[in-house]
Amino acid sequence: MTRALAAIRRQAYRVPLTRPWRDARGTVSTREGWLVCVEAADGQRGWGEAACLPTLGTGTATDIDAALAWAADSLVGLEAAEALERLEGLEALEGASILAGAPAARCALEFALLDLSARQAGMPLYLWLRADAAPEVVVNAAIGGLDDGTPQRLATAAAAGYPVAKLKLGLAAAEREWPALERLLAGRPPGCALRLDVNGAWPVEVAAQLLPRLCGHGIEALEEPATAAGDAVLARWQAALDYPLAVDESLPARADTDPLPVQRQVLKPMLLGGPRRALRLAQRRAVSSVVSSTLETAVGLWGCAHLAAAVPVAGGRPLAHGLDTGGWLARLLGPALPADGGVTLSDAPGLGFEPDMG
Structure with missing residues (x-):
């Protein structure tokens, strides 16, 4: 047939x-x-x-x-x-x-x-994407932005076993967010690092002032500090920091062969046009990669999980991937990922399930 x-x-x-x-x-x-x-x-x-x-x-x-x-x-x-x-x-x-x-x-x-x-x-999809891939994927928690409930969400994520929690910044002026961020960093539970995502909201002059002040606080990474910052500025900032800067939503517009001015890239297949370009970009030297969803249902989330398993691990230390968004959807149209900081992919063929449109 x-x-x-x-x-x-x-x-x-x-x-x-x-x-x-x-x-x-x-x-x-x-x-x-x-x-x-x-x-x-x-x-x-x-x-x-x-x-x-x-x-x-x-x-x-x-x-x-x-x-x-x-x-x-x-x-x-x-x-x-x-x-x-x-x-x-x-x-x-x-x-x-x-x-x-x-x-x-x-x-x-x-x-x-x-x-x-x-x-x-x-074969399971992750092995089809890379024959020597391992089924274990580390996942970061998504705790939203800064508000009165943020410390509790961070504590809950740490207790659940998430090694990294991602915090959205840039939802208000930096001078309003900064005191709350300092309090959160001071009370951060052990074993759960913070990954910060500014989504390019900080003006260049504000980013230049705030980024150095985050050194020494165990920041896991900071994504898209300032949209208007050129590569020379990003490279200068990165050289002076003790944590990685990352390109995220600005990555798709970059040429695949161009070197990056920062230490990390966030691979969103929904923006990159699919997993194959993401895997090609993951071969960049001297740059670590994390896979991130874009608020997909189960089909997209599990696809990202299989892709994350296929992304080579830089330096022998698995990074946490941005896949903890299923809980934000009222219906996933399929199985949810575990909510404990990691997922072990099954050996079922392909994605491993059929979506539920009922």
């Missing part, structure tokens, strides 16, 4: 959040997107997800939907490996430029085709 693709289907979803997700770009209260299913003639299926968050760079809902429809017409009839090869060159084809503006659509198609390939081979 042929393994050629018989159909590519997409099903829209709309899921409310259990509480608002706030960062420097605004507030999200509902997640919308598509689950993409590629089905082969032998009956096997693979799944991917396109989660729409235009302010982050996924593409608009209109662009994602159009890109999924266009790509589906171009891939049916091919086997999964051929479809992946075709997808790699779609932007060069007439009419395919819409994919460049909708990386979430390409991400969904790539994950679905890779999931199908792994299922057809009888």
Whole structure:
């Protein structure tokens, strides 16, 4: 029986959040997107997800939907490996430029085709992505921004076993947030480091003043300190700090072969256009990598977990990946990741489950 693709289907979803997700770009209260299913003639299926968050760079809902429809017409009839090869060159084809503006659509198609390939081979996705990958993935807690409940959320994360907790900054002026941050650092429970994410909200002059003041506090990393800071400034800051700076949402616009001015990169496959580019970027020398979700449902989250397992570990020390967002969604449309600071992937083929759209 042929393994050629018989159909590519997409099903829209709309899921409310259990509480608002706030960062420097605004507030999200509902997640919308598509689950993409590629089905082969032998009956096997693979799944991917396109989660729409235009302010982050996924593409608009209109662009994602159009890109999924266009790509589906171009891939049916091919086997999964051929479809992946075709997808790699779609932007060069007439009419395919819409994919460049909708990386979430390409991400969904790539994950679905890779999931199908792994299922057809009888292998878990993480081993299909990298043959010597280990199934254990360390996960950081997502504790939101600074408010009256932040110390308790940090304490809860530490008690649950999370080695790192990620805190959003830039939700208010730095002079208003800084006293609360100092109190949080002073009372930080042992064994749980803080990863800070400014989302580029600090002006360059503010970042230049505050970044050195965080030295000596065991900061695990700080992401996107200032959008307006050029590479020379970022490199100068990084050289003077005792913790890594990281590029996150600014990473997709950078050329894959360009060196980075900081010590870490955050790999969001929904913004990068899929896991294959993320794995290529993870080969950068002298830069550590963490994988991060973008508030996806179970399909996207478990895809990110398999990708995280396949990312090489720099320096022999596993880093915590940003996958603790499932609890923010009222419905995950599939199984949740464990809430204890880590996940061990099963040896079931592909992603290891079928989504629940009921």
